[in-house]
Structure formats: C-alpha cells, structure tokens
Amino acid sequence: MTDPREEAARYRARQQARRHGHEIDDEEGAAPGIAAAVDRAAFIETAIQVAIRRGDFDDLPGAGKPLEGLGDHHDPDWWIRRKIETENLTGLGPPALLLRTEDRGLDAELDLLGREADVRSVLEDFNRRVRDARRQLQGGPPVVTEPRDVEVEVEAWARRRAERAAAAGANASETPRRRRFGLRRR
Incomplete structure (x- = not known):
C-alpha cells in the first residue's frame, strides 16, 4: 500500500x-x-x-531572515572566509594578517616560556618572518607589523615573570598550611 x-x-x-x-x-x-x-x-x-x-518548513532556523553575507560587493572568496570563521581555522591567510594576530598574542606566548634563551629564539624567529613578509611581492595587504626589539622584550618578560613570582609568593603566605598527617591522639 x-x-x-x-x-x-x-x-x-x-x-x-x-x-x-x-x-x-x-x-x-x-x-x-x-x-x-x-x-x-x-x-x-x-x-x-x-x-x-x-507546514514542514515553517519552523526552520533562519526562516524569514535575510541570508547573511549578501551585500553590495562581490567577494569571490566568500566561501573560504566563511569556512575559516565557522571552523575557527588558524594559520590560513596572507602573511600580513597572520603576523598581526600573532603579534597580539606574542606576550602571552612568551610568558609561557621558562628560559631567556627560548624567549630570544621566539623573538628572533618572529622578527625574521616580519622581515621576510615585508620583502615578498606576492600581493595582499601591506605588512604593518613592526619587528620587536629583542632586548626590550626580554626585559619586559623578566619583569612580568618576577611580578608573577611575587604574586604567587604572597598568595602562598596567605593560605594556611594543612597538616600532612592526621591529628595525633594522646
């Protein structure tokens, strides 16, 4: 039937x-x-x-709303931009934009390092990539990210590290110590 x-x-x-x-x-x-x-x-x-x-299509999400991303300008790469945004992909894009986003988070990345030699190595690598991006002639947005002064950044890293250590020491002295073993019986 x-x-x-x-x-x-x-x-x-x-x-x-x-x-x-x-x-x-x-x-x-x-x-x-x-x-x-x-x-x-x-x-x-x-x-x-x-x-x-x-009425199977009545309660669909987005019903009656305009399609987002439709504007006055034509962008042939709209689909890749949307994919990057929705999937939260990193490491994709022109060097100028990648360096700009890396520059914003570089202090936090440096704070995770424990040795001055590692901090210097990361900063030298960053400065090399900024210089290489400025030399390239492949098009794209201009590179406005400035190279970082290694000595100034190492001093700032050491200062932030000392402040964190002092704050951790102050917090440790405020918290009462717990006994390692149970109470003694008399």
Whole structure:
C-alpha cells in the first residue's frame, strides 16, 4: 500500500509529463528516456509543494531572515572566509594578517616560556618572518607589523615573570598550611 501523498505526486508528475508532450508507458509513471527525468523532477517538485502546505518548513532556523553575507560587493572568496570563521581555522591567510594576530598574542606566548634563551629564539624567529613578509611581492595587504626589539622584550618578560613570582609568593603566605598527617591522639 502506497502513501496517498506519494500517489498524488506521481499523478501530478504524469500530468506534467503529458503536458510537455511525453508519453508515459505504464500507470506507475515509468517513462523512457527524457520522460523519466521529467517524471522525477515533477515528483520532487510536487513532494516539496505538499511538504510546504503541510507546514514542514515553517519552523526552520533562519526562516524569514535575510541570508547573511549578501551585500553590495562581490567577494569571490566568500566561501573560504566563511569556512575559516565557522571552523575557527588558524594559520590560513596572507602573511600580513597572520603576523598581526600573532603579534597580539606574542606576550602571552612568551610568558609561557621558562628560559631567556627560548624567549630570544621566539623573538628572533618572529622578527625574521616580519622581515621576510615585508620583502615578498606576492600581493595582499601591506605588512604593518613592526619587528620587536629583542632586548626590550626580554626585559619586559623578566619583569612580568618576577611580578608573577611575587604574586604567587604572597598568595602562598596567605593560605594556611594543612597538616600532612592526621591529628595525633594522646
């Protein structure tokens, strides 16, 4: 036993196929060649219309709202920008933008390091990449990120490290010490 909505869709598909001049071989709607494609397309269209009338598409998220990202300008790379934003991908893009975002978080990255030699190495690598990006002629936005002065940054890193150590020492002296073992019985 078939669904009455499916039967209605097949009937409408047969009617549309006949209107377009295609003969249908049997009552089920199977047609040779192009008529089968017309039958399928009409069946799908009818099924969509029936679902709309039933209200299956009424409570979809975004219903009645404009599609975001449609503006006055044409951006051929809209899909890749949206993918980068939705997937929160990092490390993709022109060097100027990558260096700008890395520069914003460089102090926090340096604070995670424990040795001055490591801090110097990270800063020298950053400065080398800034210089290389300024020399490249591949296009894209201009590189506005400045190289960092290694000595000044090492001093700032040492100062932040000493402040954290002092704050940790102050917090440790304020918290009462717990006994390691249980109470002694007399």
